[in-house]
Amino acid sequence: MVEKTVLANGVRVITEKIPFLHSVSTGIWVNAGSRDEQDHERGITHFIEHMLFKGTARRTALDIAKELxxxxxxxxxxxxxxxxxxHAKVLDTHLPLVVDVLTDIFLNSVISEAEVERERQVILQEISMIEDIPDEHVHILFQEEYWRDHPLGWPIYGSADTVSRLGRRDILHYMRRTFHPEKIVAAAAGNLEHHAFVDLVAPSLEVLNSTPEPSRRLPPTEHPIHRVLRKDLEQVHICLGMPGCSQAHPARFACHLLNTVLGASMSSRLFQEVREKRGLAYSVYSFTNSHEDTGLLGIYAGVAPQQVEPALQVIRDELVRLAEEPISEAEFAAAKEYLKGSMYLNAESTDSRMNRLAKNEFTFGRHVSLEEVEALVDQVTPEEARSWFAGAFRPNRIGLLLLGPAHESQIRAFVG
Incomplete structure (x- = not known):
């Protein structure tokens, strides 16, 4: 059972009672992320994420860790x-403790100058670590190009340059500007009573009283360029993308089903054609990134330098086939079962349930049941999914990035 209470200051409290469990997952969410940062603030939301665990007036960082x-x-x-x-997950009997800890770090973090300097070095190492993982880094580089000059394309962790310049004053100003009550959701799922949870969080969260500065998220402009970033690696990491669906787009389920057919599973077309039949890659998959006002349908593959052109040709052939040829009823039915099965299996986790509560509140302003999602998935026909993809698949709207020992000439295998 899902229940919702809105506190006097606009903070939303949402719970889902699952009485047969012994645990509770709870989280304090803010509808503010890296796309809400200004140019000089790149990486500041992620910096704050780190800083709030570094101690409050009542607890040191060690105290926080020890209590949990x-x-x-x-x-x-x-x-x-x-x-x-x-967020945190505990046995249901320890819910009062975890709420006390989370509200304390969220509202009362000291954010000392010394801790800012210390954590800055940790984040700089995190940035270096990600840049040393090319199959992750290529996605970040691709989005920087595809949504160039827009906050949605900026790396969540910022850059070494911007992180090096952020200070305590910047952090406090950003939090005053963005962490206001109307953007906050306290969500919990597991063995708990709604009104008891409200009684735990309200005394702390209802005292928040900040006036938001006017702000509006602007949709990005696509920059589907083709680029090679040469780097001394063993593989060439391929990332390409085209317009997808936003989180609330009417065609979002057609997009997700299309993605399942294309490359989201071991039986998908890309996995079978690129890896199983030709041995061109160990890792190949398609993916969707959905945001408030836009989305991305993409493909990743890691291949040997001499296999770039064959792999790109197979990928292009599969995209053309998907846009032009009907999807069989059997293949589409299997995609539906895969999507619904993944959804219900994830729902067995209280963390997943808690996440759904907050995300649905931000996107739709209400709870969206699993049964409602299942019904919407079942309504999509193979032709609706193919037709949606045929509209999204345009050569001049597809971006392509190669990271590694690649050459510009290899891109011609894809662009023709």
């Missing part, structure tokens, strides 16, 4: 393009 470890709990945080979340 002592009850077998787990806590963490993450930053996305559009949200930041501070």
């Amino acid at each position: 470890d002592a009850v077998g709990g787990f806590s963490n945080a993450f930053t996305s393009k559009e949200n930041v979340c501070f």
